Amino acid sequence: MPIFYHPDITSGIVSLDAEESRHCVKVLRLREGDSVSVADGRGTLCRCRIVSADARECVVEAVETEEHYRQRPFRLHLAVAPTKNMARIEWLVEKAVEIGVDEFTPVICQHSERGVLKTDRLEKIAISAMKQSLRASLPVIHGATSLSDLLSSNLPQQRLVCYCEGNQRQSLHQVYARGHDAVVLIGPEGDFAPSEIAHAMEAGFVPVTLGDTRLRTETAALYALSALNFINE
Amino acid sequence: MPIFYHPDITSGIVSLDAEESRHCVKVLRLREGDSVSVADGRGTLCRCRIVSADARECVVEAVETEEHYRQRPFRLHLAVAPTKNMARIEWLVEKAVEIGVDEFTPVICQHSERGVLKTDRLEKIAISAMKQSLRASLPVIHGATSLSDLLSSNLPQQRLVCYCEGNQRQSLHQVYARGHDAVVLIGPEGDFAPSEIAHAMEAGFVPVTLGDTRLRTETAALYALSALNFINE
Numbered sequence: 240m241p242i243f244y245h246p247d248i249t250s251g252i253v254s255l256d257a258e259e260s261r262h263c264v265k266v267l268r269l270r271e272g273d274s275v276s277v278a279d280g281r282g283t284l285c286r287c288r289i290v291s292a293d294a295r296e297c298v299v300e301a302v303e304t305e306e307h308y309r310q311r312p313f314r315l316h317l318a319v320a321p322t323k324n325m326a327r328i329e330w331l332v333e334k335a336v337e338i339g340v341d342e343f344t345p346v347i348c349q350h351s352e353r354g355v356l357k358t359d360r361l362e363k364i365a366i367s368a369m370k371q372s373l374r375a376s377l378p379v380i381h382g383a384t385s386l387s388d389l390l391s392s393n394l395p396q397q398r399l400v401c402y403c404e405g406n407q408r409q410s411l412h413q414v415y416a417r418g419h420d421a422v423v424l425i426g427p428e429g430d431f432a433p434s435e436i437a438h439a440m441e442a443g444f445v446p447v448t449l450g451d452t453r454l455r456t457e458t459a460a461l462y463a464l465s466a467l468n469f470i471n472e
Numbered sequence: 473m474p475i476f477y478h479p480d481i482t483s484g485i486v487s488l489d490a491e492e493s494r495h496c497v498k499v500l501r502l503r504e505g506d507s508v509s510v511a512d513g514r515g516t517l518c519r520c521r522i523v524s525a526d527a528r529e530c531v532v533e534a535v536e537t538e539e540h541y542r543q544r545p546f547r548l549h550l551a552v553a554p555t556k557n558m559a560r561i562e563w564l565v566e567k568a569v570e571i572g573v574d575e576f577t578p579v580i581c582q583h584s585e586r587g588v589l590k591t592d593r594l595e596k597i598a599i600s601a602m603k604q605s606l607r608a609s610l611p612v613i614h615g616a617t618s619l620s621d622l623l624s625s626n627l628p629q630q631r632l633v634c635y636c637e638g639n640q641r642q643s644l645h646q647v648y649a650r651g652h653d654a655v656v657l658i659g660p661e662g663d664f665a666p667s668e669i670a671h672a673m674e675a676g677f678v679p680v681t682l683g684d685t686r687l688r689t690e691t692a693a694l695y696a697l698s699a700l701n702f703i704n705e
Contacts, residue, residue: 309685337691339685372687374685411702411705412705450701451542453604455604458571462571466699468683469695469698469699472645
């Protein structure tokens with residue numbers, strides 16, 4: 240049973256967009272009166288009835304509403320220095336949404352390979368990954384943010400920064416307390432500058448290691464996110 | 473300090489291939505007498521001296537040999553039904569090598585979207601991921617294998633199959649014993665056929681769940697591999 244997306248489905252009657260209408264009517268061959276599930280991207284899933292099975296504009300009506308659908312009791316915020324190669328960021332967003340992320344911030348660091356980032360494509364990727372993984376919530380995707388702006392923003396108590404240097408680093412096993420909100424900060428390929436790590440630690444971030452191999456930025460981000468979700472499994 | 477690759481470096485004096493020679497001499501501007509590290513892909517890392525800094529054919533001589541470089545005390549075998557989209561398999565191999573995998577088998581199942589698979593490109597991707605992540609071993613990459621051939625092959629005692637259905641599934645937390653060799657079997661988008669799961673269970677595979685969301689094949693594979701590596705961290 241596929242999940243469709245409409246931000247205003249809770250208002251009652253909506254038209255699915257052209258692509259989803261086509262998928263619903265042409266591909267799945269659903270008809271008037273058939274049931275579909277529509278997520279609003281904010282955690283609510285509606286069981287809907289198809290009012291008009293139009294392949295260009297399929298109209299659906301919410302019949303039953305389930306709030307906090309598959310909502311986890313914790314929130315994970317991934318803050319990552321965007322890679323030069325945009326495909327790697329897009330891939331990361333797709334996988335992060337499937338595995339479970341609530342907030343995503345591209346962080347611009349001293350060694351960043353990219354200073355600007357269009358998030359509209361990331362939003363689209365997040366929507367299809369949300370549907371693919373049968374979720375009803377989209378992560379908040381922030382625009383490119385400087386490290387100091389991130390550090391001075393409102394962050395959860397559990398603050399982890401993945402850092403390749405230094406001997407005071409601990410494992411996520413030691414640092415993360417199951418069930419708690421957390422933010423994980425992942426640096427650029429060139430790693431953080433020492434002053435950036437110092438700044439992050441002043442802001443309450445604990446340096447963690449992901450093992451002794453060198454992971455690409457997007458791999459480190461996905462590995463850390465997988466570990467946090469796994470601890471909460 | 474980058475790592476280069478040559479399967480015969482332990483024999484003493486070898487020529488790096490054209491691409492690595494160019495990288496070594498043109499990009500890194502290394503000269504005769506400079507040191508480089510060369511991995512043989514079977515766990516041995518050699519500290520080498522550049523004998524001839526030729527940008528087309530850089531000749532290096534092994535000076536010091538370290539066997540079992542960063543070798544882990546356990547082996548992880550990922551057996552995955554290949555996706556229709558080859559880019560997703562290539563991505564999976566890159567990430568799996570970075571995170572840590574010792575054996576990779578594309579498994580052909582009843583609901584597989586792909587029955588054949590060229591592994592030569594996967595080998596290349598594994599080599600560059602090995603160098604990227606500063607490892608000295610390449611995973612064994614098998615050709616496309618039928619599920620029954622896999623099940624009748626020589627597998628580690630810890631056998632896990634990720635399955636979307638069934639209520640007898642356990643979490644990896646409950647099933648996997650830290651430090652042990654393991655094989656993880658991941659099915660196609662259409663999941664395993666019930667008869668395939670039955671066959672796998674007869675062969676000693678324990679059904680595990682990766683949570684209640686639906687993960688793409690390559691995402692499930694990477695999440696499971698991350699969890700097993702994290703348990704061993």
